[in-house]
Amino acid sequence: MTIAELEKHIGPAMRGCYLFYGEEDYLKQIYREKIRKALLPDESLEAFNHERIKEPDAIANALATLPTMAERRLVELEDANFCKMKKEDIEKIAAAAADPGDCVLLVYAREEEFDPGSTKRPSEAYRILEKTIALVGFERQTPAKLASWVGRHFAAQGCFAPPDVCHALLERCGRDMSLLSHEIEKIAAYASAHGEKAITYETVAKVATAYQEEADFAFVNAILARDVKKAFALFGEMKRKREAPVAIAASVLKVVNELASVKILSELGLNSAEIAKELKMSEYPVRLRLNALRELSKPARPASAVNPAVSPQVAQAPPAQAQAPSDPLERAVRLCYETDSKLKSRSIDKYFLIERLILNIAMPQS
Secondary structure (H helix, E strand, O other), rough: OOHHHHHHHHOOOOOEEEEEEEEOOOHHHHHHHHHHHHHHOHHHHHHHHHEEOOOOHHHHHHHOOOOOOOOEEEEEEOOOOOOOOOOHHHHHHHHHHHOOOOOOEEEEEOOOHHOOOOOOOEEEHHHHHHOOEEEEEEEOOOOHHHHHHHHHHHHHHHOOOOHHHHHHHHHOOOOOHHHHHHHHHHHHHHHHHHOOOOOOHHHHHHHHOOOOOHHHHHHHHHHHOOOOHHHHHHHHHHOOOOOOOHHHHHHHHHHHHHHHHHHHHOOOOOOOHHHHHHHOOOOOHHHHHHHHHHHHHOOOOOOOOOOOOOOOHHHHHOOOOOOOOOOOOHHHHHHHHHHOOOOOHOOOOOHHHHHHHHHHHHOOOO
């Protein structure tokens, strides 16, 4: 069953059994609440007509109980881990759900608790349960649908966000709807406090908390801009979170490669929208990278003082000299590959290698 089909079922007279599965927990909670409100409009009777159970074995008895001064009764089962259940236990649940009476059974499974399989090859659990239970998948929404949802969410907060700004928020914060909902409320509150009705790129960049990809770009941008102090501050946060040095080096290489690709296409005369289409990226990160490239094209300034947190041996080490390309992006790519090779082949302090990478990229060439 699709979410759209579920919408048509929701109402005070709905009945039957439903299993919510998939990775989008935010939508699961939204529709869970919609069903509750539809079936339990009288709060004074909720204690009689709303039962939460913890064990699948309790389903049959719960569904056999009649509603009290109401048309329907709601029974909810959480954390039924179908991935760990035996086939006979899943069959018992399907059998109990065959006759829900005047009840609605709502089974709530986390992403890792139910494997639906594929459309062509559904899992065994799916094939057993679909006979008596409506299986509703809550998958991660596409960027286009999310951007539309972001716009509606801002409108509900009394603000207007154009589509490109909605996509910018997705690029900065990711696609988790719970996190996005929080960020939208935060941005709307900021806009309201400053008398703004229209949400802009600048407001998103100023208020929204960046997720990992955006943080990676800020880190690389600081290195390429030779802002050693900021780069080491961001690196210190990565170490605090115990991010693997190999992963850090890979993220640096990814962003540097994106910058190099954007630079080439920009020099060919493509605008930000055309570059985004060519690289299969959204326009917002392309604009960020074009801005970074404009900053890189300015005359180089000496590297700022080394952060006290840097290892003494790194601070004293000279920058790499082996036939360094004059183009800072080409040089950064070469250094990233060299560091990646060392990270995988040497028993050395791997964070030390990342510190060296920062300084070798950031230090101006003689």
